[in-house]
Amino acid sequence: MKKSWNGFSKKSTQKRLELLKAQALISLESQSSLENNENLSLATADQLSENVVGTFSLPYSVVPELLVNGKEYTVPYVTEEPSVVAAASFASKVIKRAGGFTAQVHQRRMIGQVALYQVPDRSLAAETIISKKADLLELANQAYPSIVKRGGGARDLHVEQVTGETEFLVVYLHVDTQEAMGANMLNTMLEALKPVLEELSQGQSLMGILSNYATDSLVTATCRIAFRYLSRQKDEAREIAEKMALASQFAQADPYRAATHNKGIFNGIDAVLIATGNDWRAIEAGAHAYASHDGTYRGLSRWTIDLEKEELVGEMTLPMPVATKGGSIGLNPRVILSHELLGYPSAKELAQVIVSIGLAQNFAALKALVSTGIQHGHMKLQAKSLALLAGANETEVAPLVERLIAEKTFNLETAQRYLEILRS
Numbered sequence: 265m266k267k268s269w270n271g272f273s274k275k276s277t278q279k280r281l282e283l284l285k286a287q288a289l290i291s292l293e294s295q296s297s298l299e300n301n302e303n304l305s306l307a308t309a310d311q312l313s314e315n316v317v318g319t320f321s322l323p324y325s326v327v328p329e330l331l332v333n334g335k336e337y338t339v340p341y342v343t344e345e346p347s348v349v350a351a352a353s354f355a356s357k358v359i360k361r362a363g364g365f366t367a368q369v370h371q372r373r374m375i376g377q378v379a380l381y382q383v384p385d386r387s388l389a390a391e392t393i394i395s396k397k398a399d400l401l402e403l404a405n406q407a408y409p410s411i412v413k414r415g416g417g418a419r420d421l422h423v424e425q426v427t428g429e430t431e432f433l434v435v436y437l438h439v440d441t442q443e444a445m446g447a448n449m450l451n452t453m454l455e456a457l458k459p460v461l462e463e464l465s466q467g468q469s470l471m472g473i474l475s476n477y478a479t480d481s482l483v484t485a486t487c488r489i490a491f492r493y494l495s496r497q498k499d500e501a502r503e504i505a506e507k508m509a510l511a512s513q514f515a516q517a518d519p520y521r522a523a524t525h526n527k528g529i530f531n532g533i534d535a536v537l538i539a540t541g542n543d544w545r546a547i548e549a550g551a552h553a554y555a556s557h558d559g560t561y562r563g564l565s566r567w568t569i570d571l572e573k574e575e576l577v578g579e580m581t582l583p584m585p586v587a588t589k590g591g592s593i594g595l596n597p598r599v600i601l602s603h604e605l606l607g608y609p610s611a612k613e614l615a616q617v618i619v620s621i622g623l624a625q626n627f628a629a630l631k632a633l634v635s636t637g638i639q640h641g642h643m644k645l646q647a648k649s650l651a652l653l654a655g656a657n658e659t660e661v662a663p664l665v666e667r668l669i670a671e672k673t674f675n676l677e678t679a680q681r682y683l684e685i686l687r688s
């Protein structure tokens with residue numbers, strides 16, 4: 265069926281749901297679950313965390329038309345920040361027209377570490393441990409046999425001498441965790457290795473724990489956007505492309521800008537991580553560590569221009585060890601629905617979608633910043649938030665927003681004042 269997303273943002277929530285159903289993106293049960301706002305039950309929430317006294321809701325949106333490796337996705341987004349979904353939808357649409365994203369998973373393994381200290385001879389201990397590599401990998405696999413049955417398991421091990429205030433000997437375990445993120449898997453394996461490593465090194469083990477710096481799970485997304493997609497006016501389009509490349513250079517050179525540049529990327533990435541039940545703290549920690557992998561904190565994405573082809577070229581690489589199984593993924597009905605909406609992707613496919621949406625979000629932010637300025641697009645959505653905060657009801661929101669926009673600068677006080685005038 266031909267998918268038409270024209271005017272999607274202007275439709276009612278009911279009409280949007282009907283469109284999702286009509287396009288066979290969600291089942292009838294999922295449509296009714298969304299209509300009835302069915303969410304995480306209190307009983308399940310009480311199992312997931314401790315001291316539970318309720319559940320917490322956020323807006324659940326979709327970003328249509330994300331084209332990755334020739335496949336189109338309707339991406340679930342959980343975010344409370346105005347304009348994030350609008351910006352990602354705009355970017356996805358433009359980049360789809362320009363040919364979409366190409367994404368690639370370089371490798372997909374998780375790394376865990378056992379830190380040893382008070383090791384009498386670190387070089388000798390390292391040699392001894394490496395000579396027992398095959399036995400140690402076998403031991404790790406015996407500690408978590410189900411992942412081996414699923415086709416994964418411990419694949420490699422290496423040792424490094426790490427010197428801080430104390431001299432450590434660190435053993436790194438590389439594990440194929442299949443569809444899971446693997447924190448508990450890795451931790452179980454590392455716990456099993458600890459006593460044996462103490463014996464082999466003649467030292468003490470401090471801890472055995474997964475590392476979120478997932479450099480064995482790097483994913484790259486790229487896109488090429490012909491200048492003509494940036495503006496109808498040829499000169500302006502080229503100027504926008506040049507300024508976006510400059511903005512990218514700025515984020516490579518200045519950590520103050522890099523932090524905000526990367527925050528914008530995570531506006532999109534976190535929204536999908538939350539919607540798909542992934543551990544966003546884990547992915548954020550790994551990505552920010554990767555942003556400093558050469559010793560300076562830098563922007564995660566790079567935009568350059570190909571003058572010969574008259575194209576803006578975007579590229580982003582970061583660790584993306586997301587899961588489609590494990591954790592709370594099978595327990596939260598709304599998370600299950602997100603995987604349905606995406607067509608039940610594998611963990612590798614999901615990682616490619618997420619890195620692409622991060623680059624799309626970054627494209628929208630940079631384009632706005634170097635052309636109209638970020639406030640232009642934000643104003644209407646901010647006015648809407650203020651109208652709601654001021655207490656406007658469904659019929660009052662639109663006229664109040666219009667009044668506030670006409671004012672150019674506004675705050676909660678202005679919104680409350682105009683709401684009173686509107687009511688009188």
Ligand code: NDP
Nearest residue numbers: 410411441442443444445446447448449543546589590591
């Ligand atoms: P789980 O402990 O839930 O383990 C994965 C589960 O998925 C297992 O029960 C496994 O079954 C099941 N599974 C089903 N199908 C597959 C498949 N095809 N491939 C892999 N597993 C499958 O999750 P993780 O070990 O992934 O740990 C993630 C959780 O740990 C998250 O909730 C995270 O927040 C938390 N965490 C994160 C930390 C960090 O990031 N530093 C630290 C500690 C916890 P079976 O056992 O039968 O194989």
